Amino acid sequence: MAYNYPPEKLSVYLSDDGGSILTFYAMWEASQFAKHWIPFCKRYKLEPRAPAAYFSSSDNSSDMSHHEERLSMKILYEEMTSRVDAIVESGKVPEELKANHKGFSQWKSEMTSKKHPPIVQILIDGKDPNALDNVGNALPTFVYMAREKNPEYHHNFKAGAMNSLLRVSSVISNSPIILNVDCDMYSKNSDSIRDALCFFLDEEKGCDIAFVQYPQNYNNITKNDTYGNTLSIMNEVDLCGFDSWGGPPYIGTGCFHRRESLCGMKYTKDYKEDWNRGSERNPPDDIRKLEEKAESLATCTYELNTLWGHEVGLKYGVAVEDVMTGLMIQCRGWKSVYYNPPQKGFLGVGPTTLAQTILQHKRWGEGNLQIFLSKYCTFIYGHGKIKLGLQIAYCINNLWAANSVPTLYYVIVPSLSLLRGISLFPKMTSPWFIPFSYVMVGKQTYSLIEALLTREITVQGWWNIQRMWLIKRLTSYLYGTLAALSKILGVSKMGFTISAKISGEDASKRYEQEIMEFDASSLTLAVIEFVALLNLACLVCATSRAVMRGWAIVLEMYFLQILLCGLVVAINVAIYEGLLLRKDKGSIPWSVTLTTLGFVMLVSLVSRV
16 A cells, blocks of 8 residues: 555555454454554655564664654554454454444354355545545555455355455446555565556557566575575576567466456457546545445356456456466466566565475466467467467476476386396496486586576575475475376366465574474375485495495496486485484484385385395
8 A cells, every 4th residue: 555656546454354353353454554654654755664574674764753653653564463463363253343443244153264245445545535534645545445255155265266356446446557466465665556557558669569578476484495495596587488489377466467468359469558548536425335346256157157256357266366367368468577676576485394395386387288288388278379489387396286297207116126136227338328428427516507597595595496496396296196187087177276385383484594304294204204214215226336346346236326326315415314313303203214215125125035
C-alpha cells in the first residue's frame, strides 16, 4: 500500500483461502496502521516499506526528527503486532472488537477453513473521498477476499485462488495491470510498479508484452547457503537468456501481468490497451452491493462448465500452474520481459531445513515434468507458436526431475563396478581418456566460475550447492518423476503440498550456524545415506586394492571411477558428520543408519558374488 504510486490508482487484495476471521482482524488492524505508516514512508522516502523489514534494518539517517518519528512509529507497529498476536493466541476476536467493522459479521460459528461461503470485504475504499490517511491524503483500496470452500468441489489450489482474485478485482478496480506476490514475500523497492510500467507503456515495443517477471530472491539465505536454495545462477544467467527468445516463464510471484493476456486474450498486431479502464466505479454508497457482486464471482460453482482454468486465467491440473500459464500466454502471441534491477524488487523466505527444501523441489520437479510428458510439451504445444530456442529453454526446467535417473546411475553403478573390479571408463593411456576427463573437469570448473561471477555465492556456497544438487536428484526429483508418471498413468491424482517455511527454535539456530537439519522422512534419509555409505565402502575397497596391487596399475584401470567415487564421498562429508559425530536433534537417527548400513553390506556382498 506504500508503493511510490498514485493511491487512487492502486488497489491491494489479500486472498485468504482459509477464510479465517483472525486474518481478517489482522487486515483490519493493518488498515488502521496504514493511515500512519504510508505518509511516514513517503515523507522520508524510506526503503524498504514493509514495516517488519524496515524496523529490523538499521537506519543511518542523520535527521533527528526522523529518528524520533521512527521511534514513535515503531511503538505503534509493535502495539499493533502485540494486539494481533494476543488475538491469534486466544483464537477468538472479542465481541467489542467485532463492532469496529461490519465485515466481522460475515463469520458464523459453523464455518471452517475447508467449508465456508465467499467473503469479500472492502476495508478501505480508495474511491471514497473520506478514505484518508492521518495527514489528509488519499489511501489505496484495500480488499479482503476468501473464496468459497466446499469439500464437494475441487478448489484447484493456488491457481483457483488466483482466478477468483482475477474475477473479484475485475468488478472492484479492474485495473489493466496486476501484480501477484506470494504470502511469504514482500516488496523491497517502492518504485517496482513504475519500473514495470515502463515496459508496458513503451510506444514501440510495449504493446505485445504480457507480463514483466522479477526474479525470486530470498532474504534468509546464510552466507554459504547450506541447502543450496539461492537462485542466483538462475536469476543472473538462465532467465536473462530467455529474453532473446521471447521472454522468461512466469514463476508464480513478483510478476506484473497485463489483465487481458492473463484472461485468455490472443495478441494481434492491432491490439491497443485501454489504460483508462477501471478508473470509474460505483459510488461509495453502493459498496455492499459491490461486495455481494464480487462474492458471487468467488463461489465454487461459478467456474463449472466454463473455460476458467483451461483457456482463461491460470491453468488447472498441473503442480506448477505458473509455468504452464506463462507458456500458454506466450503461445497466444504475447511476449514477456525479465527485469532484474540492482535494487531487488521482492524478497521472500527460503526453506531452512532439508525436508522443506526437498518438498519444494519435489513439487517444482514433478510439475515441470508433467508439462514435458503432456500435450503441453513445448515441442508439441509450442510448435509454430514460439521460437525453437524458447522451446528448448523451457525444457531445461521441464527435465529437472528426469535428471534423477542418470544421476542415480552414476552414483551407484560405477561404484559397484569398482567394487567388482570392472572398468567402465577408458584407461589413462587411452586417447578416449582425454574427452572424458575434459567433460568431468570442465563442467565443474565452469560451474564454479559461473557461481563466483554472480558475486552472491562463495566457494563454500558453491560446494554446498553441489551437495544439494546430488541430494535433490536422489530425492526430490526422483520422487517427482515417480509422482508425475503415476499421475499421467492415472494411478494417483494431483495434490498441492504447501512448503512450510517456519522452523523450531533449535532448528533455526542450527540453520544460522549452517549445520544441516536431517529432518526428512526415514525413506529419504535412507536413500541419501545409502549412496554416501556405498561410495565410501567402494572407495575404501579401491584403496585397499591399490595398496596390494600397486597404485599405478589400479589408477591406470580405474582412475575416472575412483575420481567419481571420491567426489561423491567428498560431497557427502556433511552426511557422515550427521551419522557419526553429531548428537543434536538434527542428526540422522541411529535406526535409519543401522538399517541403511545393513542394506549397503548386503548390496556389497551380492555385487562381489
